[in-house]
Amino acid sequence: MTAELESLLYVAGDDGVSLDEFDHLLTASRATIKRALAAFADQLRADTQRGLVLFQFGERYKMVTKKVYADLIKRYFATPLTTNLSQASLETLAIITYQQPVTRIAIDEIRGVQSGGALQRLMLRKLIEERGRKNAPGRPILYGTSAFFMDYFGLKSLADLPPLPTAATPTDTTATNQDLFAQFEAQLKDKEENH
Structure with a gap:
């Protein structure tokens, strides 16, 4: 299910994906989706080779860059x-x-x-x-x-x-x-x- 979550989060971009949208789009139960999102967030946070983390705001989720790379991203866009x-x-x-x-x-x-x-x-x-x-x-x-x-x-x-x-x-x-x-x-x- 991680690949499905990551695909949807990537396509959604800055808007993120709500728990209701995940529930509608995926065949798994809402509880399973929540557990998969938590596991995916832990996996991203722990992986030092990844530059992204899963950010939750209310019942919406989106992928954002890790804070450690904030200066690098600012330099790129500046x-x-x-x-x-x-x-x-x-x-x-x-x-x-x-x-x-x-x-x-x-x-x-x-x-x-x-x-x-x-x-x-x-x-x-x-x-x-x-x-x-x-x-x-x-x-x-x-x-x-x-x-x-x-x-x-x-x-x-x-x-x-x-x-x-x-x-x-x-x-x-x-x-x-x-x-x-x-x-x-x-x-x-x-x-x-x-x-």
């Missing part, structure tokens, strides 16, 4: 933009740029995949920032671009960005998003090459 942003980060940044303020759930719906890791990388690189919370159940965080983003890409205002392509029909949103990502990626690469 490095200047010497490497290109990943496709996931570019897509996430494009969505935030054009839809801000926007929640992670809205970003995930547009991309069709979970964006927690990309959001974290963009936050640590100071390209995006929190813009308060949405007045909705759970009060999700709203994200927007930062002053550093504007300065880094030489923008005086968001009006300097290329216009969004318009979809011919509501079902063309996937093509529109791909056009947007390609257009935005080209602009970002151009800006990065000139820095």
